[in-house]
Amino acid sequence: MNRLIEELPYLWGGLLVTLKVTAMAWVIMVVLAFLLAVGRAYGPTAVRWLCTGVVETFRGTATLVMLFWAFYVMPQFGVTLSPMFTGVVVLGVAEACYASEIVRGSLLSVPRGQWEAAHVLGLRGWRRMVRVILPQAVPTMVPPFGNLSIALLKFTALLSFISVHDLTGRAQDVRYEIGQSVLVFGFLLVIYYLLSSTIAFAFRLLEKRVMVTGRGRADMVRDRKRRGATQRAGAEAR
């Protein structure tokens, strides 16, 4: 236990790497998710096929296989990137493919009438998208994006296998140093749990905010009623 405490500064450095990697991959995920979703939902046929191909390929295969592929195969083609950069890009792109399905679903769930109304008001193209459609679509994306962000955090633990010294990588170093594997990995589990709980908490706050500003009062009242019904059903199940 004392030796683990001595190693805490070293693990803290790993935590910073984990947070940095998660943040960078998160940005890639969000930006690319919107591009892929818009391309797949509204693009011309060629773009639509391309986006569908990328999304289904990444969703169909295992992320760890993708990661090793990028790490071992790309250098054989003369493309050598740092392990951290490789990892961030692969995780960001892979999660973006899952996220794009959520974005696409939310965009398509905005009623057609809203498009027509915006059109009649003289809003076209990006202005219509940004002013009318997105404000209605984004609130429904928030809860699933919370889950994806946690998934992303958890996936960064895989980067230790392509020699990135993130939290998991450094914990392995500590284990070699002091033994006591169960203690080290148990501690690591608790740290990850605290991190993902923090993300979940942040997204719940965000959810409340966007619900208030982004949707009508009538919707809120209806939601509250529906939640009440779910709780009653839960109580009934006891």
Add this chain to the structure above:
Amino acid sequence: MSWSWSYAWSCLPNLLRGMLITAEVTALGSVIALVAGLFWAILVLSGVPGVAHLARLIVDFVRGTPLVVQVFFFYYALPSIGISGGPFVIGVFSLGLYGSAYMAEVYRAGIVNLPRGQWEAAKVLRLPPVWQWIDVVIPQVFRAVLPALGNNIVVMLKYTPVLSTITVTELLTAGLDLGAESYRYLEPLTLAGVAFIVITIPCVLALRVLERRLARGAA
């Protein structure tokens, strides 16, 4: 560096062996996940103070931490409490536990969304609580959430490469070993990746059909 079909061909036997292990791990892991998930969901909804909270905490904890770290933890923790079955057993156990937390959420949603009339009917028939669950609730819930459970199994399949870290010789390990022998990673790793797509896409399509049929009440 270009694709060599003859080398790719020579990789196939080992990759197929890896695929078999992947299938075994997924199958056994999903059985654990399906059973344990229902167990967690019932405990969470039981409302028994303490028990329900503990189950909730376990499910949240398993969902909130990376599978890799859980695998490492159990790889060292299980033998120290006297359970030592080698990497395969520990891999199946970890994957099963990880999947069970996700299955629990699916079951929970299914149970909560069951019309309350079903509970009332079961009570009116004076079924004892255990039989309310076994005869009335679980069969209906299971049918309703079947596609979601299937999706989780597909997700678990895609997590099996994580077990390569404790030397379970599944598909990714097989690919990496082949690559390490010949210093050619292109063919084995590409084939391993494609193998996952070849398995998952038909599964996902089949699940979509199942979902549509269940929605129509035909299946």
